[in-house]
Structure formats: C-alpha cells, structure tokens
Amino acid sequence: MANTHVLKLALNSEILCEYMNVLFHTATAVGLFTVVNNSSAHSVVKISIVLFGGIIMHGILDYTPHCYPLSAKTDIFISASVIAVLHFAINSEARILLYASILGATFPDLVDLGPSMVNEHLGMNIPITDTIFPWHWQKYSGSIYNENCGVSHIHHSVVILCVFTTVMRYGLPINWGK
Numbered sequence: 001m002a003n004t005h006v007l008k009l010a011l012n013s014e015i016l017c018e019y020m021n022v023l024f025h026t027a028t029a030v031g032l033f034t035v036v037n038n039s040s041a042h043s044v045v046k047i048s049i050v051l052f053g054g055i056i057m058h059g060i061l062d063y064t065p066h067c068y069p070l071s072a073k074t075d076i077f078i079s080a081s082v083i084a085v086l087h088f089a090i091n092s093e094a095r096i097l098l099y100a101s102i103l104g105a106t107f108p109d110l111v112d113l114g115p116s117m118v119n120e121h122l123g124m125n126i127p128i129t130d131t132i133f134p135w136h137w138q139k140y141s142g143s144i145y146n147e148n149c150g151v152s153h154i155h156h157s158v159v160i161l162c163v164f165t166t167v168m169r170y171g172l173p174i175n176w177g178k
C-alpha cells in the first residue's frame with residue numbers, strides 16, 4: 001500500500017519522531033517475557049512465542065487509538081533505561097528471552113520505520129518501500145492526530161496496569177548478576 005501516513009511522516013522528521021511509542025511496546029515485551037519465562041517449554045519454543053507474540057501485541061497497540069504522551073527523546077531514554085536495568089537485574093539465562101521479546105515487540109517498527117529513521121538521523125539514502133504491517137497503514141492505524149487524547153490516556157493506563165499486574169503475578173528472575 002503506497003502513500004500511507006507513515007510514508008508521509010517519513011518526510012517530516014518532527015512528526016516521524018512523534019510516531020514512536022517505544023515505551024508501551026517495551027512494557028508489553030517485559031510482561032510477555034515474565035509469563036513465558038515461567039513456562040516449562042523448551043527454550044526454542046519460548047523464544048518463538050515471545051517473537052511472534054511480541055509482533056501481535058505491537059499490532060494491537062498500534063491499532064488501538066493512541067496519542068503520544070512522551071517526546072521521542074524521553075520515550076527512548078526511559079525505554080533504554082528500563083532495558084538496561086533489567087539487563088543487569090535478571091539472570092543471564094533469561095536475557096536472551098528478554099531481548100527476543102523486545103525484538104518481537106519492536107520488530108514491526110524496525111522494519112517499517114527503521115530505514116526512514118536511519119536516513120533521517122544518519123544522513124543515508126536507503127530506499128523507502130511501502131510499509132508491510134497493516135497497523136502502519138492509515139486505514140488500520142490508531143494514531144490520533146487531534147488533541148482529543150482522553151481515550152488514549154485510558155488505553156495507555158490499561159496497558160501499564162496489565163503489564164504491572166502480570167509482572168507482579170509471574171515475577172522477574174532477578175539475581176543482580178549472580
């Protein structure tokens with residue numbers, strides 16, 4: 001599908017930055033990680049589940065009506081901080097599963113938005129193709145472009161609450177480098 005809003009956004013770095021919503025994708029990745037990490041399945045099965053599940057959850061989040069409560073820099077700073085703390089906090093065997101979950105949850109943006117961002121920030125000229133994932137098409141994207149973000153705040157609160165209760169229920173494999 002050509003001429004999606006994402007492609008148009010790629011021409012405007014200011015709006016492109018607003019498109020990112022990494023924190024909520026990271027949060028769902030952490031929630032999914034805690035659930036799958038607690039299962040007794042083979043590690044290959046676990047990694048497959050978080051990769052595929054992360055992509056599906058990304059689609060649900062993008063499809064759900066949403067605004068962008070955080071600036072791009074704040075969004076990336078908080079997300080990177082969460083990942084960094086978890087990296088050192090959890091046991092080393094669980095790290096691969098955590099990173100697989102984060103990869104799955106951010107994969108659609110890496111594929112559809114990555115080239116535009118690299119061009120924008122690194123001055124490269126990677127060819128921009130049509131977006132692949134349907135939730136990045138204007139027809140299926142939940143992006144809200146007016147100031148009416150009340151429903152978005154509710155959705156974001158529900159996401160964080162669900163992730164929080166999931167992490168509390170299943171727990172993180174924390175051992176601080178031991």
Ligand SMILES: [Zn+2]
Binds near residue numbers: 062108109136
């Ligand atoms: Zn996306």
